[in-house]
């Protein structure tokens with residue numbers, strides 16, 4: 364037996380029963396999760412769902428999946444414990460709330476929602492359901508960022524007073540006519556995507572996780588120059604003020620000229636040390652930069668993310684990114700996007716248990 368097979372048998376014995384999983388939304392991201400669930404010994408992928416019959420057929424055939432739904436009938440299945448939601452950014456709330464009301468545990472991709480009202484609906488539904496929700500803040504599972512978190516938590520960097528995070532991508536390929544959805548009647552990326560919310564949430568959530576407290580106010584700017592096919596401003600930059608006085612700058616821009624994928628630069632400045640992307644400088648160790656392990660190609664480690672969610676359901680523990688945690692990261696970037704070019708700083712609505 365390979366180590367993986369031995370581990371898999373051990374897991375199955377320990378947890379006795381596999382969790383039944385259903386996946387809603389079968390784009391690039393949903394398919395990556397279909398693969399992840401198929402490979403995980405703690406669960407069994409029972410069914411998939413998409414409003415596009417073509418996608419449903421393709422994925423069913425490619426992965427030999429026996430049960431496929433074109434509607435929310437997937438939620439009526441008693442053998443499904445977990446629903447994993449990978450629909451377009453602006454279409455997370457309905458399947459998430461319906462799944463929670465059907466008594467399912469829910470994984471939902473970032474951004475959990477695109478309005479404060481929708482965040483409130485999801486937080487309320489989780490509180491009523493008694494089941495668990497985890498949001499897909501994938502970069503918290505990236506080894507490079509976990510190391511930065513350890514440097515902050517151990518006090519190595521001292522008191523954190525300033526941070527920067529960028530989501531800088533050339534996403535102009537999203538204008539490809541093949542991205543048009545007959546079912547949605549649009550290319551949602553061009554019509555509904557908001558860079559600070561869909562992209563900026565990645566670095567913002569990391570920064571909020573590093574300092575361990577909420578951002579309370581934001582001032583932001585935007586322009587619409589580099590990717591005019593998008594309806595929204597395609598470049599946004601915001602300054603956040605946190606509860607502990609720390610400041611952070613977050614930028615999200617979708618039309619820069621760069622190789623794919625070029626993104627997620629994070630710097631953290633503390634009274635005893637600085638992390639500047641993949642360099643570290645500590646007070647008392649000479650005026651020099653030391654190399655940190657670089658932000659590698661494993662930028663989107665879905666397997667450990669999936670594994671940690673399944674484990675928290677089986678073991679009755681809290682998810683690493685619970686609904687209130689995700690709501691407070693998402694609320695901050697939604698407020699930043701809505702406050703674009705406002706005269707003064709805007710207060711960020713916060714959620715609690």
Ligand SMILES: NC(=O)c1ccc[n+]([C@@H]2O[C@H](COP(=O)([O-])OP(=O)(O)OC[C@H]3O[C@@H](n4cnc5c(N)ncnc54)[C@H](O)[C@@H]3O)[C@@H](O)[C@H]2O)c1
Pocket residue numbers: 387388389390391392393412413414415418449450451452454458472473474499501544546561663
């Ligand atoms: N964590 C990450 O790093 C990461 C990376 C890529 C995408 N994402 C997120 O994953 C989500 C999906 O992104 P994508 O690029 O795969 O999008 P996509 O448009 O390619 O796929 C979305 C799919 O959802 C389907 N859909 C929409 N509404 C539905 C509904 N109500 N019921 C069933 N199916 C429905 C669409 O038909 C489509 O097949 C987005 O929220 C995106 O932000 C996250």
